[in-house]
Amino acid sequence: MTLSPRSRANAVRLLALLLVVSLLAPAGVSALTYDPSTDTSLEPGTITSPANGSxxxxxxGYTFQGNTNPKKPARLLSVGPRGDLQWTHNDSVGGxxxxxxxxxxxxxxxxVSSPRAGDTxxxxxxxxxxxxVWQERFNMTDTHDVAYLGDDRIAIANMREWNASAEVSDDRIVIYNRSTGEFTWEWYFKNHFPESTDGGYxxxxxxxxxxxxxxEDRLLLSPRNFDxxxxxxxxxxxxxxxLGSDDDYDVMREQHNPDWLLSENGTPTILVADSGNNRVVEYAKEDGEWVRTWEVGTxxxxxxxxxxxxxxxxTLVTDTLNHRVMELTPTGEVVWEYYATWGPYDAERIGTGPESSGPTIRDLNASGSYDITGSANLTAGGNExxxxxxxxxxxxxxxxLEGPMNExxxxxxxxxxxxxxxxxxxxxxxWAIxxxxxGLVWAGGELIAGRQQIVAGIRRLADR
Structure with a gap:
């Protein structure tokens, strides 16, 4: 039996509808069976050795256009040595x-650095x-990091200072004096990097x-997009x-929070969360060249x-999209772990200073590449x-297609x-995507078919 054009079109529509429904079915089942009480929110994971302090x-958290998703809250929290939650700080004052x-x-x-409503x-x-105790509000968008320099001075990473009228990036580092209320020093990336870096302003x-x-006289900076x-x-x-260069992903890719260390013999060393490569790495400078001495977590x-x-x-590692903070031995074993949804950014062990304060990997005789072992892996769907x-x-x-598909x-x-x-x-x-x-292809086909029918109808009228 030969189907008429209209019957074939209806059959295609039915198949498209069934395909869309089938693809949406898993998400629909998840929505109907979702139990918020089972969410991993704030809880300890593996703890084989109590932490040496809070x-x-x-x-x-996740905020979009000024609205925070209540299921993805932003907050500060303190966790005790054995994974006991000591306090949380949920702050929405001023947006x-x-x-x-x-x-x-x-x-x-x-x-604390806390962007809100376009300011920081x-x-x-x-x-x-x-x-x-005090607060300062700056007309700066999305500031990720500030650092206390002493004498009421604060260094600020002004990461998105876009000059729209000139179409120029004015991204900069500034030092602000709270006593005088003035910026006493500033440094612009455009004065030290070519415009072509990262594809242009x-x-x-x-x-x-x-x-x-x-x-006392130097600053370590992390221009993430410059790798x-x-x-x-x-x-x-x-x-x-x-350390590193633009688009040299073998060294680093879109890194965060590098720390400067010196080995016992004075060798400059940088420990860094190599975010885009999903690992933590350490580099030591030898004979004028940076050499990778440690890699963990790939x-x-x-x-x-x-x-x-x-x-x-x-090493205390903040694993953002697995929503956890882990203390790892030099060989990658988890000895302390805490799950803190949604999207932990920074973790500090109280009593050890604001940045790294321990030995280098070489001083520990632990150079090498290691997997992470011993995690409780509590984040539901964390690695999906x-x-x-x-x-x-x-x-x-x-x-x-390997290159573009990897990207x-x-x-x-x-x-x-x-x-x-x-x-x-x-x-x-x-499946939902x-x-x-x-659905978009189906709708596009329907629009084309409808337009063709209209054109054909006009032609038939014209031929009468």
Whole structure:
């Protein structure tokens, strides 16, 4: 039996509808069976050795257009040595907040960077009273890091200072004096990097996410989008050290929070969360060249954004998209772990200073590449986006499309966990996106068919 054109069109419509419904079915089942009480929120994971003090964690949360997703809250929290939750600080004063850098101050209080409503609020928090000792509000968008320099001076990583009228990036580092209310020093990336860096000026050109003092007269900076860490001399404003280069992903890719260490023999060393490569790495400078001495976590970390070497030789790692903070031995064993949804950014072990304060990997005789072992792996679906990304990489490995598909896979793994609803698994999200694409193709076909029918009808009228 031969089907008429209308019957064939109706059959195609039915098949398209069934395909869309089938692709959406897993997400629908997840929505109907979702139980918020089963969410991993704030809880300990593996703890085989109590921490040597409290750990303060900043949780970025997810805010879009000024509205915080209640299932992805931003907050600060403190966790005791055995994984007991000591306090949480949920702060929405002056608009929905993000939380990024948190640093312990010499007086025991915390220095916090919290963007909100297009500005950045920097404040000193008394953890005992949960009250602000002081606050400053800056007309700066999305500031990730500030650092206390002493004498009421604060270094600020002004990461998105876009000059729209001139179409020029004015991303900069500034030093602000709270006593005088003035900016006393500033340093612009455009004066030290060619415009072509990272493809040219844009409104998120450098994405400088870290500024740390190195001694009294230097600053360690992390221009994330330039794939490098640099040391700037405050007086001369020259770049005096550089690890990595733009798009050299073998060294680093879109890193966060590098820390400067010196080995026992004075060898310069940088420990860094190599976010885009989903690992933590350490480099030592030998004969004028940076040499990788340590690598941990490839295949199990997902967008790590902080790593601090502790005095005991372990490393405190903030594994953002697995929503956990881990203390790792030099060989990658988890000895302390805490899950802090949604999207922890920074973690500090109280009593050890605001950055790394321990030995280098070489001083520990532990150079090498290590997997992470011993994690409780409590994050439901935490690695599903990475699993899909891994499937993409494996499928196109060795083909002409390997490069672009690897880039797609990396972006998928890093972006989609923020976008998908909490009740939807990573694979549910894949099928839902597929359903949307099928629906768009179907709708496009219907529009074309409808237009053709209209044109044919007009022609028939014209021929009468």
């Amino acid at each position: 750990t303060v964690i900043s949780v970025q 929905s907040a993000w939380f990024f850098d948190v640093d312990p101050l010499p007086n025991g209080n915390l220095l 609020v920097v404040f000193e928090l008394n953890p005992e009273t949960q009250e602000r 844009n409104d998120d050109w450098s994405h400088v996410n870290d500024v740390d003092p190195v001694g 490098q860490a640099i040391v700037v001399d405050i007086e001369s404003k020259e770049i005096v050290e550089r 295949g199990s970390l997902t967008w790590p954004r902080d790593a601090d070497r502790l005095p005991n030789g372990n 986006s990475v699993g899909f990304a891994g499937r993409i990489r494996a499928t196109f490995a060795g083909t002409a 797609f896979a990396t972006r998928w793994a890093h972006v989609t966990p923020w976008l998908r609803p909490v009740w939807m698994s990573g694979w549910d999200f894949v 597929s359903a949307l694409l099928v």
